[in-house]
Amino acid sequence: MDDFDAGRFSDVHDSKVGKDVLKFLTDHDNIIRMETASELGRPALEPLGDRLIDRLGEAVRADRVKQFIGFAARQVMESRGFQLDAQGVKVRIGELFTVASRYRRATKEGRKS
Numbered sequence: 001m002d003d004f005d006a007g008r009f010s011d012v013h014d015s016k017v018g019k020d021v022l023k024f025l026t027d028h029d030n031i032i033r034m035e036t037a038s039e040l041g042r043p044a045l046e047p048l049g050d051r052l053i054d055r056l057g058e059a060v061r062a063d064r065v066k067q068f069i070g071f072a073a074r075q076v077m078e079s080r081g082f083q084l085d086a087q088g089v090k091v092r093i094g095e096l097f098t099v100a101s102r103y104r105r106a107t108k109e110g111r112k113s
Helices: 007-013 016-025 028-039 049-056 063-079
Strands: 082-090 099-105
Touching (some): 007 063, 016 028, 016 063, 028 099, 063 082
Antiparallel strands (some): 082 099
16 A cells, blocks of 8 residues: 555554554455455444454554554555444454444445445
8 A cells, every 4th residue: 555644653663563564454364354244234343353463463552553553454444445334333253452443335426234
């Protein structure tokens, strides 16, 4: 994702963990996982929490890093044609996130698909 906007998270984005998070979130398999979770009406990050810990270690547990993960996930999902559907949706699996955002596929008329 070349047009990523780090916004208020430039400190995390410029760190090793930030770069690793972006690489992880833009991995083809993880994009498919986020899209599938979204298609099933679940938060996009729900299937990734444990994988993030396994791949990137304990650094992802920091609140600021988790906020960055959500911030980055939104840009990934929007770049794939999804739009924010709901925030603060309870995550049912994994231990990294308790709540996360849910997305739905955007339509030209702005209706749910």
